[in-house]
Amino acid sequence: MPLIYIVEDDENIREIQRFALKNSGFDVQEFSCGKSLRQALEHKIPGLILLDIMLPDGDGLEILSALRHNSATSQIPIIMVTAKSTELDKVKGLDLGADDYMTKPFGIMELISRVKALLRRTKSMEEVSVLTSGCIEVDTEKRIVTVKGEICQLTFKEFELLKMLLINQGIVLSRDKIMDQVWGFDYEGESRTVDMHIKTLRQKLGEEGSAIQTVRNVGYVMGR
Known part of the structure; x- marks a missing residue:
């Protein structure tokens, strides 16, 4: 069963949600604020998020907007709870x-019904889960990358970066857009972070890494 993240600052409500979802067979992780949610998303993407609007460290709507503008989290089914x-x-x-x-x-019963209905709807709308370019193949569901049939081990960010490039093949992506989509709205690093990750990604992809082309003074593109 899919992993569900509960983001709710009221401990009693969170306990009720957790109890109901676990009894229905779901794996659950709980968070009382937006910061802990963002930290968890760096390591694991859930199958669905129950997101409260009123949180102690910010507005749930702002968190929602940020999730939708990040390629790593943009497709997560989200139910607002308020x-x-x-x-x-x-x-x-x-x-x-x-x-x-x-x-x-x-x-x-309404909570469980809505969660199951949304997961069914999301599954039926899923797009092709395998992205390819030359000898590079990315299974976005299993999060497996192969190059010429061999497994290529990537970090979380390298995977998201490669996925973004493949989804936008032939489209020049600026460093700012990559930063926003892969690292998120609240990341305070410099644009050279992108350059460093592109460099290591190219190295790991071997000969196929040359498919990632630099567009001077703009950013990067996968093939043209």
């Missing part, structure tokens, strides 16, 4: 990319 019930709040959340919206208080 005490706000006005139509404007719901519309804003959905416009920012939420897949569903639940207002507290809600029933456990």
Whole structure:
């Protein structure tokens, strides 16, 4: 069963959500703030996120927007969970990319039903999970990269960088766009971080690494 992240600062509500989801067979990880969620996403991408709007370290809607603008997290199904019930709040959340919206208080059966329905809908809409370029093949579901049939071990960021380049083959990507999509809106590093990762990625891809071309004063492109 998919891993579900619960982002909720109210411990009692979080406990109820965890109990219900685990009883339904889901793996669950809990977070009380946006910072801990972002740290966890650096290591593992869940199958779905239950995201509260009112968090102690920020607005859940801002977190939602950031997740949708990061290629590593843009496709994660997200259900907003909030005490706000006005139509404007719901519309804003959905416009920012939420897949569903639940207002507290809600029933456990409704929660499980919505989670299962969203996961079914997401599975039916999944695109081709294998990306290729020359002798490079990337299985985005299993997170496996092969070059000429041999496994190529990449770090999390190297994988996300390669995936972004493959998805946008033939399109020049600026360093700023790569930084935003792969490292996220709150990353404070310099653009040379991208250059360093491109360098190591090329090395690991061997001869196929030459497919990643530098566009002077702009950024990078996979093939042209």
